[in-house]
Amino acid sequence: MCGIVAYLGQKRALPILLEGLKRLEYRGYDSAGVSLYKDGEVLTSKTKGRISELEKLTSKNKTDATMGIGHTRWATHGKPNEINSHPHTDFSNKITLVHNGIIENYTTLKKWLVSKGVEFKSDTDSEVIVNLIGYLYSGYDSDCEIPDTQDKFEWAVQRALNKLIGSYGLAIICSDYPDSIICARKGSPLILGVGDNEYIIASDASAIVEHTKQAIYLSDNEMAIINRDGFKTLTIDNIEITKDLKDIEFSLEEIELSSYDHYMLKEIFEQPEALERCFGGRVQLGESKIVLGGITDMARKLTRAKKIIITGCGTAWHAGLIGEYMLEQLARIPTEVEYASEFRYRNPIIEDGTVVIAVSQSGETADTLAAIEMAKERGAIVLGLVNVVGSTISRMTDAGIYLRVGPEIGVASTKAFTAQVAVLAMLAIELGRRRHLSNLEAASLLKELDSIPDKTRSILKQSEHIKTIAEENYEQNNWLFMGRGFNYPTALEGALKLKEISYIHAEGLAAAEMKHGPIALITNGTPAVFIATLGSHYEKIISNIEEVRARGGKTIVIATEGDENIKAFADHLISIPDVPDSLQPLLAVVPLQLLAYHSALLRGLDVDKPRNLAKSVTVE
Ligand code: M6R
8 A cells, every 4th residue: 555656867757756656546545745856955745635636736847857756645644635645754854755554663753753852744654754764864863873884864764764663665865865765665565677777666566667677676674775876775784685687577558548448347358368368378278287387396285285274355365265165175175264364363273284375466465464474484385376476475475376467456356356266276176186086077177267268258248238237226225245155255256346346335145144134134126146157056046036036135146148047036137158166256256346347337436446445455
Protein backbone atom coordinates (compact mmCIF):
# COMPACT_ATOMS: atom_id res chain seq x y z
CA MET A 1 0.00 0.00 0.00
CA CYS A 2 1.23 3.43 -0.93
CA GLY A 3 3.39 3.79 -3.96
CA ILE A 4 6.65 5.64 -4.07
CA VAL A 5 8.63 6.83 -7.03
CA ALA A 6 11.82 8.85 -7.38
CA TYR A 7 13.79 10.11 -10.35
CA LEU A 8 17.33 11.34 -10.92
CA GLY A 9 18.43 11.86 -14.51
CA GLN A 10 18.62 14.28 -17.42
CA LYS A 11 14.91 14.76 -18.11
CA ARG A 12 12.25 16.86 -16.39
CA ALA A 13 11.40 14.96 -13.27
CA LEU A 14 7.82 16.15 -12.75
CA PRO A 15 6.11 14.40 -15.70
CA ILE A 16 8.09 11.24 -15.01
CA LEU A 17 7.04 11.25 -11.36
CA LEU A 18 3.39 11.89 -12.23
CA GLU A 19 3.37 9.15 -14.83
CA GLY A 20 5.06 6.76 -12.38
CA LEU A 21 2.52 7.63 -9.69
CA LYS A 22 -0.34 6.90 -12.10
CA ARG A 23 1.11 3.47 -12.67
CA LEU A 24 1.36 2.94 -8.92
CA GLU A 25 -2.01 4.46 -8.12
CA TYR A 26 -3.58 1.04 -7.61
CA ARG A 27 -1.43 0.77 -4.46
CA GLY A 28 -3.26 3.63 -2.76
CA TYR A 29 -5.21 6.63 -3.94
CA ASP A 30 -6.36 8.84 -1.11
CA SER A 31 -3.71 11.55 -1.44
CA ALA A 32 -0.56 12.23 -3.41
CA GLY A 33 2.44 14.50 -3.63
CA VAL A 34 5.78 15.27 -5.22
CA SER A 35 8.94 17.11 -4.18
CA LEU A 36 11.31 18.47 -6.78
CA TYR A 37 14.86 19.56 -6.15
CA LYS A 38 16.15 22.64 -7.98
CA ASP A 39 19.03 24.97 -7.14
CA GLY A 40 19.28 24.15 -3.47
CA GLU A 41 15.51 24.27 -2.94
CA VAL A 42 12.97 21.53 -2.52
CA LEU A 43 9.55 22.40 -3.88
CA THR A 44 6.74 20.23 -2.57
CA SER A 45 3.17 19.95 -3.90
CA LYS A 46 0.67 17.65 -2.25
CA THR A 47 -3.04 17.17 -2.14
CA LYS A 48 -5.86 15.01 -0.91
CA GLY A 49 -7.33 12.85 -3.65
CA ARG A 50 -6.04 11.06 -6.69
CA ILE A 51 -3.09 11.68 -8.96
CA SER A 52 -5.41 13.61 -11.28
CA GLU A 53 -5.74 16.17 -8.46
CA LEU A 54 -1.98 16.35 -8.12
CA GLU A 55 -1.70 16.83 -11.88
CA LYS A 56 -4.08 19.78 -11.67
CA LEU A 57 -2.15 21.22 -8.74
CA THR A 58 1.18 20.99 -10.54
CA SER A 59 -0.07 21.88 -14.02
CA LYS A 60 1.47 25.35 -13.86
CA ASN A 61 4.77 24.05 -12.53
CA LYS A 62 7.20 24.46 -15.40
CA THR A 63 10.33 23.68 -13.40
CA ASP A 64 13.03 21.84 -15.27
CA ALA A 65 14.17 20.05 -12.09
CA THR A 66 15.70 16.69 -12.96
CA MET A 67 15.47 15.17 -9.52
CA GLY A 68 12.46 14.48 -7.35
CA ILE A 69 10.38 12.08 -5.30
CA GLY A 70 6.66 11.25 -5.33
CA HIS A 71 4.06 9.33 -3.37
CA THR A 72 0.52 8.01 -3.68
CA ARG A 73 -1.00 7.22 -0.30
CA TRP A 74 -3.22 4.65 1.36
CA ALA A 75 -3.71 6.14 4.80
CA THR A 76 -2.56 4.17 7.82
CA HIS A 77 -1.72 6.85 10.42
CA GLY A 78 -3.74 10.00 10.09
CA LYS A 79 -6.62 10.96 7.84
CA PRO A 80 -6.16 11.43 4.13
CA ASN A 81 -5.55 15.17 3.93
CA GLU A 82 -2.92 17.49 2.57
CA ILE A 83 -0.85 17.68 5.77
CA ASN A 84 -0.66 13.93 6.19
CA SER A 85 0.17 13.27 2.56
CA HIS A 86 3.74 12.73 1.47
CA PRO A 87 6.44 13.90 0.86
CA HIS A 88 7.26 14.96 4.40
CA THR A 89 9.98 17.45 5.25
CA ASP A 90 11.83 17.60 8.55
CA PHE A 91 11.78 20.41 11.10
CA SER A 92 15.04 21.85 9.73
CA ASN A 93 13.66 21.96 6.20
CA LYS A 94 16.58 20.01 4.79
CA ILE A 95 15.43 16.42 4.54
CA THR A 96 12.40 15.32 2.52
CA LEU A 97 11.12 11.80 2.07
CA VAL A 98 8.39 9.49 0.85
CA HIS A 99 7.59 6.34 2.80
CA ASN A 100 5.64 3.14 2.20
CA GLY A 101 5.16 0.94 5.27
CA ILE A 102 4.46 1.29 8.97
CA ILE A 103 6.81 2.37 11.74
CA GLU A 104 5.76 0.44 14.81
CA ASN A 105 7.85 2.34 17.36
CA TYR A 106 6.83 5.74 16.04
CA THR A 107 5.13 6.88 19.25
CA THR A 108 8.27 6.24 21.31
CA LEU A 109 10.47 7.97 18.76
CA LYS A 110 8.03 10.85 18.42
CA LYS A 111 7.92 11.39 22.19
CA TRP A 112 11.71 11.40 22.29
CA LEU A 113 11.99 13.87 19.42
CA VAL A 114 9.29 16.11 20.92
CA SER A 115 11.19 16.07 24.24
CA LYS A 116 14.17 17.40 22.28
CA GLY A 117 12.09 20.26 20.96
CA VAL A 118 11.22 18.87 17.51
CA GLU A 119 7.84 20.01 16.27
CA PHE A 120 5.55 17.79 14.22
CA LYS A 121 3.01 18.88 11.65
CA SER A 122 1.24 15.68 10.68
CA ASP A 123 -0.29 12.63 12.36
CA THR A 124 1.80 10.20 10.34
CA ASP A 125 4.40 7.71 11.44
CA SER A 126 6.43 8.72 8.37
CA GLU A 127 7.13 12.20 9.74
CA VAL A 128 8.97 10.54 12.61
CA ILE A 129 11.47 9.09 10.14
CA VAL A 130 12.16 12.39 8.44
CA ASN A 131 12.49 14.26 11.73
CA LEU A 132 14.75 11.57 13.13
CA ILE A 133 17.04 11.80 10.11
CA GLY A 134 16.87 15.59 10.31
CA TYR A 135 17.69 15.56 14.01
CA LEU A 136 20.72 13.35 13.48
CA TYR A 137 21.77 15.27 10.38
CA SER A 138 21.64 18.55 12.27
CA GLY A 139 24.32 17.20 14.60
CA TYR A 140 22.24 16.82 17.72
CA ASP A 141 23.34 13.25 18.33
CA SER A 142 26.63 14.22 19.89
CA ASP A 143 27.46 10.79 21.32
CA CYS A 144 28.30 9.43 17.89
CA GLU A 145 30.93 10.64 15.43
CA ILE A 146 30.47 10.57 11.68
CA PRO A 147 33.17 8.31 10.20
CA ASP A 148 35.56 9.98 7.71
CA THR A 149 34.51 7.53 5.02
CA GLN A 150 30.88 8.59 5.11
CA ASP A 151 29.09 11.77 4.29
CA LYS A 152 26.63 13.26 6.73
CA PHE A 153 23.44 12.56 4.76
CA GLU A 154 24.24 8.88 4.30
CA TRP A 155 25.33 8.54 7.92
CA ALA A 156 22.22 10.21 9.32
CA VAL A 157 19.92 8.02 7.20
CA GLN A 158 21.71 4.83 8.26
CA ARG A 159 21.69 5.77 11.89
CA ALA A 160 18.01 6.64 11.79
CA LEU A 161 17.07 3.42 9.97
CA ASN A 162 18.76 1.43 12.69
CA LYS A 163 16.42 2.96 15.25
CA LEU A 164 13.25 2.07 13.35
CA ILE A 165 11.04 -0.91 14.08
CA GLY A 166 8.56 -1.74 11.37
CA SER A 167 8.52 -1.68 7.61
CA TYR A 168 9.65 0.86 5.08
CA GLY A 169 10.34 1.57 1.48
CA LEU A 170 11.92 5.02 1.43
CA ALA A 171 13.24 7.59 -1.02
CA ILE A 172 15.00 10.48 0.67
CA ILE A 173 16.54 13.72 -0.56
CA CYS A 174 18.49 16.42 1.24
CA SER A 175 18.65 20.04 0.11
CA ASP A 176 22.40 20.10 0.79
CA TYR A 177 22.92 17.23 -1.68
CA PRO A 178 21.77 18.46 -5.08
CA ASP A 179 22.38 15.23 -6.93
CA SER A 180 21.66 12.47 -4.50
CA ILE A 181 18.75 10.23 -3.60
CA ILE A 182 18.97 7.61 -0.89
CA CYS A 183 16.50 4.78 -0.94
CA ALA A 184 16.12 1.94 1.52
CA ARG A 185 13.87 -1.00 2.13
CA LYS A 186 12.66 -3.21 4.91
CA GLY A 187 9.47 -5.14 4.45
CA SER A 188 8.10 -2.89 1.68
CA PRO A 189 9.19 -3.47 -1.90
CA LEU A 190 11.62 -1.15 -3.64
CA ILE A 191 13.21 -1.41 -7.05
CA LEU A 192 15.97 0.70 -8.54
CA GLY A 193 15.64 1.02 -12.31
CA VAL A 194 19.00 1.72 -13.94
CA GLY A 195 18.72 3.53 -17.28
CA ASP A 196 21.00 5.56 -19.51
CA ASN A 197 22.25 8.30 -17.23
CA GLU A 198 19.05 8.10 -15.28
CA TYR A 199 17.65 6.24 -12.31
CA ILE A 200 14.08 5.63 -11.36
CA ILE A 201 13.19 4.14 -8.02
CA ALA A 202 9.72 2.73 -7.46
CA SER A 203 7.60 0.42 -5.34
CA ASP A 204 7.11 -1.78 -8.35
CA ALA A 205 8.39 -2.26 -11.84
CA SER A 206 5.31 -0.85 -13.56
CA ALA A 207 6.59 2.67 -12.88
CA ILE A 208 10.02 1.79 -14.23
CA VAL A 209 9.47 -0.27 -17.35
CA GLU A 210 8.79 2.75 -19.56
CA HIS A 211 12.30 4.03 -18.84
CA THR A 212 14.44 0.94 -18.53
CA LYS A 213 14.14 -2.83 -18.29
CA GLN A 214 17.21 -3.18 -16.06
CA ALA A 215 16.61 -3.11 -12.36
CA ILE A 216 18.01 -3.92 -8.97
CA TYR A 217 15.62 -5.44 -6.46
CA LEU A 218 16.60 -4.29 -3.00
CA SER A 219 16.23 -6.80 -0.19
CA ASP A 220 15.35 -6.06 3.41
CA ASN A 221 17.84 -3.88 5.30
CA GLU A 222 19.47 -2.75 2.10
CA MET A 223 19.83 0.71 0.69
CA ALA A 224 21.07 2.39 -2.46
CA ILE A 225 22.76 5.76 -2.73
CA ILE A 226 22.23 7.24 -6.16
CA ASN A 227 24.24 10.10 -7.61
CA ARG A 228 24.60 11.50 -11.10
CA ASP A 229 27.80 9.53 -11.63
CA GLY A 230 26.51 6.16 -10.44
CA PHE A 231 25.12 4.37 -7.46
CA LYS A 232 26.22 2.07 -4.70
CA THR A 233 24.29 -0.53 -2.77
CA LEU A 234 24.92 -1.30 0.86
CA THR A 235 23.28 -2.64 3.96
CA ILE A 236 21.82 -0.24 6.48
CA ASP A 237 24.81 -1.24 8.64
CA ASN A 238 27.12 0.28 6.05
CA ILE A 239 28.49 -2.85 4.43
CA GLU A 240 28.86 -2.40 0.68
CA ILE A 241 27.20 -5.14 -1.35
CA THR A 242 27.03 -6.04 -5.02
CA LYS A 243 23.60 -6.58 -6.48
CA ASP A 244 22.88 -8.07 -9.90
CA LEU A 245 20.94 -6.15 -12.48
CA LYS A 246 17.81 -8.11 -13.38
CA ASP A 247 15.55 -7.87 -16.41
CA ILE A 248 12.04 -6.57 -15.89
CA GLU A 249 10.08 -9.28 -17.58
CA PHE A 250 6.98 -7.52 -18.79
CA SER A 251 6.36 -4.91 -21.43
CA LEU A 252 4.67 -1.54 -21.35
CA GLU A 253 1.76 -2.88 -23.43
CA GLU A 254 0.92 -5.33 -20.68
CA ILE A 255 0.24 -2.53 -18.25
CA GLU A 256 -1.72 -0.35 -20.66
CA LEU A 257 -5.51 -0.43 -20.86
CA SER A 258 -5.53 -0.81 -24.67
CA SER A 259 -9.15 -0.83 -25.86
CA TYR A 260 -10.70 -1.71 -22.49
CA ASP A 261 -12.45 0.77 -20.22
CA HIS A 262 -11.06 -0.76 -17.06
CA TYR A 263 -8.16 -2.95 -15.99
CA MET A 264 -10.58 -5.32 -14.27
CA LEU A 265 -12.44 -5.98 -17.52
CA LYS A 266 -9.18 -6.31 -19.43
CA GLU A 267 -7.88 -8.80 -16.91
CA ILE A 268 -11.12 -10.82 -16.93
CA PHE A 269 -10.91 -11.03 -20.71
CA GLU A 270 -7.20 -11.88 -20.62
CA GLN A 271 -7.90 -15.08 -18.71
CA PRO A 272 -7.87 -17.51 -21.65
CA GLU A 273 -4.43 -16.34 -22.83
CA ALA A 274 -3.19 -15.99 -19.26
CA LEU A 275 -4.16 -19.59 -18.54
CA GLU A 276 -2.52 -20.75 -21.77
CA ARG A 277 0.69 -19.09 -20.59
CA CYS A 278 0.26 -20.64 -17.17
CA PHE A 279 -0.14 -24.14 -18.65
CA GLY A 280 2.40 -23.63 -21.46
CA GLY A 281 5.20 -26.23 -21.34
CA ARG A 282 3.81 -27.48 -18.04
CA VAL A 283 0.81 -29.53 -19.08
CA GLN A 284 2.38 -32.21 -21.27
CA LEU A 285 -0.54 -34.04 -22.84
CA GLY A 286 1.66 -36.38 -24.88
CA GLU A 287 3.38 -37.85 -21.84
CA SER A 288 0.38 -37.36 -19.57
CA LYS A 289 2.40 -35.48 -17.02
CA ILE A 290 2.90 -32.04 -15.62
CA VAL A 291 6.30 -30.43 -15.44
CA LEU A 292 6.64 -27.67 -12.89
CA GLY A 293 10.22 -26.46 -13.37
CA GLY A 294 10.36 -24.34 -10.22
CA ILE A 295 9.83 -27.29 -7.92
CA THR A 296 11.80 -30.08 -9.62
CA ASP A 297 14.33 -30.15 -6.80
CA MET A 298 11.71 -30.62 -4.14
CA ALA A 299 9.37 -32.91 -6.07
CA ARG A 300 10.26 -35.93 -3.92
CA LYS A 301 9.69 -34.05 -0.67
CA LEU A 302 6.36 -32.80 -1.95
CA THR A 303 5.25 -36.21 -3.10
CA ARG A 304 6.04 -37.58 0.35
CA ALA A 305 4.58 -34.64 2.25
CA LYS A 306 2.70 -35.72 5.35
CA LYS A 307 0.75 -32.50 5.52
CA ILE A 308 0.32 -29.42 3.38
CA ILE A 309 -0.67 -26.05 4.80
CA ILE A 310 -1.81 -23.46 2.28
CA THR A 311 -1.72 -19.85 3.39
CA GLY A 312 -2.69 -16.52 1.83
CA CYS A 313 -5.15 -13.66 2.16
CA GLY A 314 -8.39 -12.63 0.47
CA THR A 315 -8.75 -14.03 -3.01
CA ALA A 316 -5.50 -15.98 -2.67
CA TRP A 317 -6.99 -17.69 0.40
CA HIS A 318 -10.06 -18.64 -1.63
CA ALA A 319 -7.80 -20.18 -4.26
CA GLY A 320 -6.02 -21.99 -1.41
CA LEU A 321 -9.32 -23.42 -0.19
CA ILE A 322 -9.96 -24.88 -3.63
CA GLY A 323 -6.38 -26.17 -3.48
CA GLU A 324 -7.20 -27.99 -0.24
CA TYR A 325 -10.12 -29.79 -1.87
CA MET A 326 -7.96 -30.65 -4.88
CA LEU A 327 -4.92 -31.87 -2.96
CA GLU A 328 -7.03 -34.03 -0.69
CA GLN A 329 -9.17 -35.47 -3.46
CA LEU A 330 -6.58 -35.93 -6.18
CA ALA A 331 -3.33 -36.42 -4.28
CA ARG A 332 -4.75 -37.69 -0.97
CA ILE A 333 -2.41 -35.46 1.04
CA PRO A 334 -3.93 -34.02 4.25
CA THR A 335 -4.20 -30.30 3.62
CA GLU A 336 -5.21 -27.31 5.70
CA VAL A 337 -5.82 -23.74 4.63
CA GLU A 338 -5.03 -20.84 6.92
CA TYR A 339 -5.49 -17.11 6.65
CA ALA A 340 -1.91 -15.85 6.78
CA SER A 341 -3.01 -13.21 9.29
CA GLU A 342 -4.20 -15.93 11.69
CA PHE A 343 -1.52 -18.49 10.98
CA ARG A 344 1.29 -16.09 11.89
CA TYR A 345 -0.13 -15.58 15.37
CA ARG A 346 -1.10 -19.15 16.13
CA ASN A 347 1.07 -21.96 17.33
CA PRO A 348 0.53 -24.30 14.39
CA ILE A 349 1.80 -27.84 14.34
CA ILE A 350 4.60 -27.98 11.81
CA GLU A 351 6.38 -31.31 11.88
CA ASP A 352 8.87 -33.06 9.69
CA GLY A 353 7.16 -33.56 6.35
CA THR A 354 4.98 -30.45 6.53
CA VAL A 355 5.03 -28.35 3.38
CA VAL A 356 3.66 -24.81 3.47
CA ILE A 357 2.35 -23.29 0.25
CA ALA A 358 2.07 -19.51 0.23
CA VAL A 359 -0.28 -18.11 -2.40
CA SER A 360 -0.03 -14.46 -3.44
CA GLN A 361 -0.51 -12.39 -6.56
CA SER A 362 1.74 -9.54 -5.50
CA GLY A 363 4.25 -11.56 -3.53
CA GLU A 364 4.34 -8.63 -1.07
CA THR A 365 1.36 -9.14 1.25
CA ALA A 366 2.66 -8.41 4.76
CA ASP A 367 0.66 -11.12 6.53
CA THR A 368 1.69 -13.77 4.02
CA LEU A 369 5.34 -12.75 4.34
CA ALA A 370 5.12 -13.05 8.11
CA ALA A 371 3.43 -16.46 7.85
CA ILE A 372 6.25 -17.68 5.60
CA GLU A 373 8.88 -16.42 8.01
CA MET A 374 7.19 -18.24 10.85
CA ALA A 375 6.85 -21.46 8.87
CA LYS A 376 10.51 -21.33 7.90
CA GLU A 377 11.61 -20.71 11.46
CA ARG A 378 9.74 -23.88 12.40
CA GLY A 379 11.51 -25.89 9.75
CA ALA A 380 8.79 -26.21 7.11
CA ILE A 381 9.61 -26.33 3.43
CA VAL A 382 7.89 -23.35 1.89
CA LEU A 383 6.65 -23.21 -1.66
CA GLY A 384 5.47 -19.93 -3.22
CA LEU A 385 2.71 -19.55 -5.79
CA VAL A 386 3.29 -16.00 -6.87
CA ASN A 387 2.58 -13.81 -9.88
CA VAL A 388 5.03 -10.93 -9.56
CA VAL A 389 8.45 -12.07 -10.67
CA GLY A 390 11.21 -11.09 -8.27
CA SER A 391 8.75 -10.17 -5.50
CA THR A 392 9.68 -10.71 -1.88
CA ILE A 393 7.75 -13.96 -1.51
CA SER A 394 9.26 -15.36 -4.69
CA ARG A 395 12.69 -14.69 -3.23
CA MET A 396 12.13 -15.89 0.31
CA THR A 397 10.48 -19.25 -0.42
CA ASP A 398 12.43 -22.49 -0.91
CA ALA A 399 10.92 -23.05 -4.34
CA GLY A 400 8.08 -21.67 -6.36
CA ILE A 401 5.72 -21.74 -9.26
CA TYR A 402 5.02 -18.48 -11.04
CA LEU A 403 1.46 -17.82 -12.18
CA ARG A 404 2.69 -16.27 -15.45
CA VAL A 405 -0.41 -14.14 -16.01
CA GLY A 406 1.40 -10.81 -16.46
CA PRO A 407 0.74 -7.70 -14.40
CA GLU A 408 -2.60 -7.54 -12.62
CA ILE A 409 -3.52 -3.93 -11.96
CA GLY A 410 -7.24 -3.93 -11.11
CA VAL A 411 -7.56 -3.98 -7.34
CA ALA A 412 -10.07 -6.83 -7.62
CA SER A 413 -8.04 -9.92 -8.40
CA THR A 414 -9.36 -11.92 -11.37
CA LYS A 415 -6.81 -13.53 -13.65
CA ALA A 416 -4.45 -14.13 -10.73
CA PHE A 417 -7.21 -16.09 -8.99
CA THR A 418 -7.86 -18.41 -11.93
CA ALA A 419 -4.12 -18.92 -12.36
CA GLN A 420 -3.68 -19.68 -8.65
CA VAL A 421 -6.40 -22.31 -8.94
CA ALA A 422 -4.84 -23.60 -12.17
CA VAL A 423 -1.41 -23.98 -10.56
CA LEU A 424 -2.91 -25.74 -7.54
CA ALA A 425 -4.77 -28.03 -9.94
CA MET A 426 -1.54 -28.85 -11.79
CA LEU A 427 0.20 -29.52 -8.50
CA ALA A 428 -2.60 -31.74 -7.21
CA ILE A 429 -2.85 -33.72 -10.44
CA GLU A 430 0.90 -34.22 -10.67
CA LEU A 431 1.25 -35.23 -7.01
CA GLY A 432 -1.77 -37.49 -7.48
CA ARG A 433 -0.18 -39.06 -10.54
CA ARG A 434 2.96 -39.79 -8.54
CA ARG A 435 1.01 -41.17 -5.61
CA HIS A 436 -2.11 -43.03 -6.57
CA LEU A 437 -4.03 -41.68 -9.57
CA SER A 438 -4.15 -44.10 -12.47
CA ASN A 439 -2.51 -43.00 -15.72
CA LEU A 440 -5.93 -42.95 -17.28
CA GLU A 441 -7.36 -40.65 -14.60
CA ALA A 442 -4.37 -38.32 -14.79
CA ALA A 443 -4.45 -38.21 -18.59
CA SER A 444 -8.14 -37.40 -18.61
CA LEU A 445 -7.71 -34.58 -16.06
CA LEU A 446 -4.84 -33.14 -18.07
CA LYS A 447 -7.00 -33.07 -21.18
CA GLU A 448 -9.74 -31.32 -19.24
CA LEU A 449 -7.24 -28.82 -17.86
CA ASP A 450 -5.98 -28.13 -21.35
CA SER A 451 -9.54 -27.35 -22.49
CA ILE A 452 -10.06 -24.64 -19.84
CA PRO A 453 -8.75 -21.63 -21.83
CA ASP A 454 -11.11 -22.27 -24.76
CA LYS A 455 -14.02 -22.95 -22.46
CA THR A 456 -13.27 -19.68 -20.66
CA ARG A 457 -13.40 -17.89 -24.04
CA SER A 458 -16.89 -19.22 -24.59
CA ILE A 459 -18.06 -17.92 -21.19
CA LEU A 460 -16.68 -14.46 -21.88
CA LYS A 461 -19.02 -14.21 -24.87
CA GLN A 462 -21.87 -13.99 -22.37
CA SER A 463 -20.70 -10.71 -20.89
CA GLU A 464 -23.67 -8.78 -22.35
CA HIS A 465 -26.15 -11.38 -21.05
CA ILE A 466 -24.56 -11.14 -17.60
CA LYS A 467 -24.86 -7.37 -17.82
CA THR A 468 -28.64 -7.69 -18.26
CA ILE A 469 -28.76 -9.80 -15.08
CA ALA A 470 -26.77 -7.10 -13.28
CA GLU A 471 -29.19 -4.47 -14.60
CA GLU A 472 -32.09 -6.21 -12.91
CA ASN A 473 -30.35 -6.70 -9.58
CA TYR A 474 -27.68 -4.06 -8.97
CA GLU A 475 -29.92 -1.95 -6.74
CA GLN A 476 -30.37 -4.79 -4.26
CA ASN A 477 -28.16 -4.28 -1.22
CA ASN A 478 -27.89 -7.86 0.04
CA TRP A 479 -26.77 -10.79 -2.05
CA LEU A 480 -25.99 -14.40 -1.25
CA PHE A 481 -23.58 -16.59 -3.19
CA MET A 482 -23.82 -20.32 -2.69
CA GLY A 483 -21.99 -23.40 -3.86
CA ARG A 484 -21.05 -26.80 -2.55
CA GLY A 485 -17.87 -28.85 -2.67
CA PHE A 486 -15.27 -27.32 -4.95
CA ASN A 487 -17.65 -24.47 -5.66
CA TYR A 488 -18.07 -23.39 -2.07
CA PRO A 489 -14.83 -21.35 -2.30
CA THR A 490 -15.99 -20.11 -5.72
CA ALA A 491 -19.09 -18.71 -3.99
CA LEU A 492 -16.86 -16.98 -1.42
CA GLU A 493 -14.84 -15.46 -4.24
CA GLY A 494 -17.99 -14.32 -6.08
CA ALA A 495 -19.22 -12.57 -2.93
CA LEU A 496 -15.86 -10.92 -2.32
CA LYS A 497 -15.72 -9.63 -5.90
CA LEU A 498 -19.16 -8.09 -5.61
CA LYS A 499 -18.63 -6.46 -2.25
CA GLU A 500 -15.18 -5.05 -2.89
CA ILE A 501 -16.07 -3.16 -6.07
CA SER A 502 -19.82 -2.52 -5.82
CA TYR A 503 -20.06 -1.99 -2.02
CA ILE A 504 -23.07 -4.32 -1.98
CA HIS A 505 -23.22 -6.52 1.06
CA ALA A 506 -22.66 -10.08 -0.11
CA GLU A 507 -22.12 -13.34 1.70
CA GLY A 508 -20.57 -16.48 0.31
CA LEU A 509 -21.82 -19.74 1.77
CA ALA A 510 -21.54 -23.46 1.59
CA ALA A 511 -25.11 -23.87 0.32
CA ALA A 512 -26.13 -26.39 2.97
CA GLU A 513 -25.17 -23.92 5.71
CA MET A 514 -27.85 -21.50 4.54
CA LYS A 515 -30.54 -23.09 6.65
CA HIS A 516 -28.40 -22.78 9.78
CA GLY A 517 -28.82 -19.02 9.84
CA PRO A 518 -28.29 -17.01 6.66
CA ILE A 519 -31.66 -18.08 5.25
CA ALA A 520 -33.11 -15.43 7.55
CA LEU A 521 -31.63 -12.82 5.21
CA ILE A 522 -33.80 -13.89 2.30
CA THR A 523 -36.76 -11.68 1.54
CA ASN A 524 -38.65 -10.92 -1.65
CA GLY A 525 -36.19 -10.29 -4.45
CA THR A 526 -32.94 -11.04 -2.55
CA PRO A 527 -30.48 -12.08 -5.26
CA ALA A 528 -29.19 -15.58 -4.52
CA VAL A 529 -26.43 -16.72 -6.83
CA PHE A 530 -26.09 -20.50 -7.00
CA ILE A 531 -23.35 -22.50 -8.64
CA ALA A 532 -25.40 -25.53 -9.57
CA THR A 533 -23.29 -27.28 -12.16
CA LEU A 534 -23.67 -30.98 -12.95
CA GLY A 535 -21.59 -33.11 -10.62
CA SER A 536 -21.66 -34.75 -7.26
CA HIS A 537 -23.60 -31.99 -5.46
CA TYR A 538 -26.16 -31.28 -8.16
CA GLU A 539 -29.29 -32.78 -6.56
CA LYS A 540 -28.49 -31.31 -3.16
CA ILE A 541 -28.01 -27.81 -4.44
CA ILE A 542 -31.31 -27.95 -6.33
CA SER A 543 -32.97 -28.46 -2.94
CA ASN A 544 -31.17 -25.39 -1.64
CA ILE A 545 -32.39 -23.38 -4.64
CA GLU A 546 -35.94 -24.51 -3.90
CA GLU A 547 -35.57 -23.34 -0.31
CA VAL A 548 -34.60 -19.86 -1.50
CA ARG A 549 -37.37 -19.68 -4.09
CA ALA A 550 -39.94 -20.67 -1.48
CA ARG A 551 -38.95 -17.53 0.44
CA GLY A 552 -39.12 -15.13 -2.48
CA GLY A 553 -35.39 -15.00 -3.28
CA LYS A 554 -34.38 -14.35 -6.86
CA THR A 555 -32.12 -17.08 -8.18
CA ILE A 556 -29.19 -16.43 -10.49
CA VAL A 557 -27.95 -19.87 -11.42
CA ILE A 558 -24.63 -20.87 -12.93
CA ALA A 559 -25.37 -24.22 -14.56
CA THR A 560 -23.85 -26.67 -16.99
CA GLU A 561 -24.47 -26.12 -20.70
CA GLY A 562 -27.25 -28.38 -21.95
CA ASP A 563 -28.84 -28.86 -18.52
CA GLU A 564 -32.53 -28.36 -19.37
CA ASN A 565 -33.79 -29.47 -15.97
CA ILE A 566 -32.24 -26.48 -14.16
CA LYS A 567 -34.23 -23.92 -16.13
CA ALA A 568 -37.28 -24.42 -13.93
CA PHE A 569 -35.30 -23.29 -10.90
CA ALA A 570 -33.57 -20.23 -12.28
CA ASP A 571 -34.83 -16.67 -12.54
CA HIS A 572 -31.63 -15.99 -14.44
CA LEU A 573 -29.47 -18.65 -16.00
CA ILE A 574 -25.81 -18.53 -16.99
CA SER A 575 -24.45 -21.66 -18.65
CA ILE A 576 -20.85 -22.78 -18.54
CA PRO A 577 -19.17 -25.73 -20.30
CA ASP A 578 -18.94 -29.07 -18.55
CA VAL A 579 -15.73 -30.06 -16.72
CA PRO A 580 -15.08 -32.43 -13.80
CA ASP A 581 -16.01 -31.17 -10.32
CA SER A 582 -12.44 -30.43 -9.36
CA LEU A 583 -11.91 -27.99 -12.25
CA GLN A 584 -15.29 -26.28 -12.13
CA PRO A 585 -14.14 -23.24 -10.07
CA LEU A 586 -11.87 -22.25 -12.97
CA LEU A 587 -14.95 -21.68 -15.14
CA ALA A 588 -17.67 -20.90 -12.61
CA VAL A 589 -15.85 -17.89 -11.22
CA VAL A 590 -15.75 -16.09 -14.58
CA PRO A 591 -19.48 -15.16 -14.72
CA LEU A 592 -19.22 -14.07 -11.09
CA GLN A 593 -16.36 -11.71 -11.94
CA LEU A 594 -18.45 -10.25 -14.78
CA LEU A 595 -21.52 -9.95 -12.59
CA ALA A 596 -19.54 -7.96 -10.03
CA TYR A 597 -17.96 -5.81 -12.74
CA HIS A 598 -21.25 -4.88 -14.41
CA SER A 599 -23.04 -4.30 -11.10
CA ALA A 600 -20.32 -1.92 -9.90
CA LEU A 601 -20.37 -0.01 -13.17
CA LEU A 602 -24.15 0.31 -13.01
CA ARG A 603 -23.74 1.78 -9.52
CA GLY A 604 -21.40 4.35 -11.03
CA LEU A 605 -18.31 3.18 -9.16
CA ASP A 606 -14.64 3.13 -10.02
CA VAL A 607 -14.11 -0.60 -10.41
CA ASP A 608 -10.33 -0.40 -10.62
CA LYS A 609 -9.92 1.69 -7.50
CA PRO A 610 -12.60 0.75 -4.98
CA ARG A 611 -12.83 2.85 -1.85
CA ASN A 612 -10.62 2.04 1.13
CA LEU A 613 -8.72 -0.69 -0.72
CA ALA A 614 -5.27 -1.04 -2.19
CA LYS A 615 -3.90 -3.69 -4.48
CA SER A 616 -1.14 -5.05 -2.32
CA VAL A 617 -1.59 -4.97 1.40
CA THR A 618 1.94 -4.41 2.59
CA VAL A 619 0.92 -3.45 6.10
CA GLU A 620 -0.42 -5.69 8.81
O1 M6R B 1 -1.25 -10.01 -3.55
P1 M6R B 1 -1.98 -11.06 -2.75
O2 M6R B 1 -2.55 -12.13 -3.62
O3 M6R B 1 -1.18 -11.61 -1.62
O4 M6R B 1 -3.20 -10.27 -2.12
C1 M6R B 1 -4.08 -10.91 -1.24
C2 M6R B 1 -5.35 -10.11 -1.06
O5 M6R B 1 -5.09 -8.85 -0.53
C3 M6R B 1 -6.10 -9.93 -2.39
O6 M6R B 1 -6.38 -11.15 -2.98
C4 M6R B 1 -7.42 -9.17 -2.17
O7 M6R B 1 -8.30 -9.94 -1.42
C5 M6R B 1 -8.03 -8.78 -3.51
N1 M6R B 1 -8.33 -7.38 -3.53
C6 M6R B 1 -9.28 -9.49 -3.84
O8 M6R B 1 -9.77 -9.14 -5.08
